[in-house]
Amino acid sequence: MPTTSAALFSKALKLSLLLAAAVAVAGGGIGFLIYGTPGLYSALIGAAVAAVFGAMTILSISIGAKLPLGGFYGMVLGGWLIKLLLFAVLMGLLQSATFISGPMFFFAVVASVLGGLAVDSYLVLSAKLPAVEN
Amino acid sequence: MDAVNIAELSGNIAVVGYGLAAIGPGIGVGLVVSKTIESIARQPELAGRLQVTMWLGIAFTEALALIGLATPFIFA
Numbered sequence: 001m002p003t004t005s006a007a008l009f010s011k012a013l014k015l016s017l018l019l020a021a022a023v024a025v026a027g028g029g030i031g032f033l034i035y036g037t038p039g040l041y042s043a044l045i046g047a048a049v050a051a052v053f054g055a056m057t058i059l060s061i062s063i064g065a066k067l068p069l070g071g072f073y074g075m076v077l078g079g080w081l082i083k084l085l086l087f088a089v090l091m092g093l094l095q096s097a098t099f100i101s102g103p104m105f106f107f108a109v110v111a112s113v114l115g116g117l118a119v120d121s122y123l124v125l126s127a128k129l130p131a132v133e134n
Numbered sequence: 135m136d137a138v139n140i141a142e143l144s145g146n147i148a149v150v151g152y153g154l155a156a157i158g159p160g161i162g163v164g165l166v167v168s169k170t171i172e173s174i175a176r177q178p179e180l181a182g183r184l185q186v187t188m189w190l191g192i193a194f195t196e197a198l199a200l201i202g203l204a205t206p207f208i209f210a
Contacts, residue, residue, distance in 0.1 A: 006182075117194060
């Protein structure tokens with residue numbers, strides 16, 4: 001059970017990556033059964049995208065926490081801006097791709113994002129953070 | 135565009151979807167972070183807890199953006 005915010009963020013990072021691996025395996029299997037090879041690729045890309053983006057949020061906050069307030073602000077919102085730009089470019093590239101299956105990609109992203117939210121909420125609720133750190 | 139059909143648009147409507155999917159969560163994340171900065175400035179000793187709460191707020195808000203940006207894959 002994490003007792004500092006830094007410990008909580010590092011545990012969250014590990015659990016998010018584990019969840020993405022689970023979605024990749026389960027989604028890849030389901031996708032392969034329903035859509036064949038494109039379904040497998042879609043689930044893998046969807047899980048990877050959600051994992052990278054979840055990890056970027058956690059990293060931007062934990063790196064930003066070591067900076068003064070202005071740096072923290074820039075790190076978190078700058079990280080968010082870069083993330084959305086990357087995501088929009090990736091979506092644009094994947095829209096014309098023939099090696100993925102659209103619905104499978106969508107459901108893999110949604111499953112990873114919602115699973116990530118469940119993991120994050122569980123971690124925050126179970127953490128015993130002191131009112132005052134340092 | 136002819137004189138009768140003045141509301142004619144050309145291009146991909148998914149682009150409007152991208153914009154809508156980014157604007158709401160953009161405002162939301164900006165608010166979450168700005169309020170956290172404000173709170174840390176008032177009570178710096180609470181920074182750790184505030185950052186954790188902020189992280190959960192960002193995660194929930196950006197979920198909308200990620201799902202919104204991926205919707206053209208099922209509605210196309």
